[in-house]
Amino acid sequence: MTIAPDRPAGRTHWTDAQLLHALEEVVERELNRHQGVAKEWMPHEYVPWSQGRDFDGLMGGEAWSVEQSRVTDVARVSLVVNLLTEDNLPSYHHEIASMFGRDGAWGTWVHQWTAEEGRHSIVMRDYLLTTRAVDPVALERARMTHMAEGFESDNSHSMLHSVAYVSFQELATRISHRNTGHNSGDPACDRMLARIATDENLHMVFYRNLLKAALEIAPDQAMRAIADVVINFRMPGHSMPGFERAAVQIAVGGIYNLRIHHDDVLQPVLRHLKVMEITGLGPEGLQAQQELGFFLEGLDTQATRFDERQAAILARRQAAQERRAG
Numbered sequence: 001m002t003i004a005p006d007r008p009a010g011r012t013h014w015t016d017a018q019l020l021h022a023l024e025e026v027v028e029r030e031l032n033r034h035q036g037v038a039k040e041w042m043p044h045e046y047v048p049w050s051q052g053r054d055f056d057g058l059m060g061g062e063a064w065s066v067e068q069s070r071v072t073d074v075a076r077v078s079l080v081v082n083l084l085t086e087d088n089l090p091s092y093h094h095e096i097a098s099m100f101g102r103d104g105a106w107g108t109w110v111h112q113w114t115a116e117e118g119r120h121s122i123v124m125r126d127y128l129l130t131t132r133a134v135d136p137v138a139l140e141r142a143r144m145t146h147m148a149e150g151f152e153s154d155n156s157h158s159m160l161h162s163v164a165y166v167s168f169q170e171l172a173t174r175i176s177h178r179n180t181g182h183n184s185g186d187p188a189c190d191r192m193l194a195r196i197a198t199d200e201n202l203h204m205v206f207y208r209n210l211l212k213a214a215l216e217i218a219p220d221q222a223m224r225a226i227a228d229v230v231i232n233f234r235m236p237g238h239s240m241p242g243f244e245r246a247a248v249q250i251a252v253g254g255i256y257n258l259r260i261h262h263d264d265v266l267q268p269v270l271r272h273l274k275v276m277e278i279t280g281l282g283p284e285g286l287q288a289q290q291e292l293g294f295f296l297e298g299l300d301t302q303a304t305r306f307d308e309r310q311a312a313i314l315a316r317r318q319a320a321q322e323r324r325a326g
């Protein structure tokens with residue numbers, strides 16, 4: 001893809017305010033497209049309420065214990081990480097409302113997106129508590145700790161960095177929910193997470209299309225933003241209690257790891273935007289594009305090493321299981 005040489009004469013650097021203004025029309029078009037394809041859905045329909053019963057405490061019911069949980073060990077870890085991530089919505093709303101504003105098409109998107117995201121924590125918590133999939137006391141304590149920390153974006157200094165980040169992050173969330181469902185061992189959980197993943201995909205498409213327009217308007221700056229975001233990417237839940245340990249279990253369990261991050265999150269967005277094929281960049285854009293190329297090669301190599309380690313761990317686990325069984 002060659003960038004048409006119709007940039008405003010003499011424009012060397014776009015400010016965030018100029019970009020927000022220049023992209024407003026694209027936001028309006030994408031918002032209309034989004035509203036045409038996003039289907040209404042009801043969180044309560046995804047919860048098997050008949051499996052629910054009172055807990056101990058005020059209701060005098062039965063306390064939670066792990067044998068009550070029907071989901072797999074890795075899904076139990078991943079569901080909590082994913083729910084706590086969704087729970088931090090007030091902080092995300094604050095971040096994007098501060099960056100994109102609350103007026104016009106940008107504001108409409110910010111509020112629409114926030115309302116849609118709200119469904120995700122509602123349905124997940126209802127499912128988890130009704131089916132006794134996770135420890136409700138540990139979940140609530142982790143939510144308090146995580147939310148009380150707040151979330152501060154790594155990209156709040158730049159509008160283009162913010163748009164690039166959410167393009168990848170929404171897809172990362174989609175893949176993480178989808179793979180958790182597939183590995184949960186419970187068809188009801190799988191169906192609920194597939195529904196959430198559909199929302200996340202539409203969010204990704206919105207931001208990715210916006211990023212595409214930004215690449216056309218301000219190619220060098222957008223390329224720099226994409227390179228920075230890909231190179232420094234970390235999930236929004238990275239600050240939650242026990243994240244590192246959970247991330248290892250989630251990686252080995254095949255829900256989210258370097259291979260998945262490279263193949264199913266970074267590459268689809270980069271390929272769709274033809275980021276590595278864009279020509280006609282200035283020195284800043286060209287340098288960013290080259291850095292991105294080097295980084296992706298290195299990441300692919302690291303992902304291959306991870307694949308090998310993962311295969312070895314899984315083979316050891318399998319052998320230990322067979323020894324126990326035999």
Ligand SMILES: [Fe+2]
Binds near residue numbers: 200
């Ligand atoms: Fe979400």
Ligand SMILES: [Fe+2]
Binds near residue numbers: 170173199200203
């Ligand atoms: Fe989302």
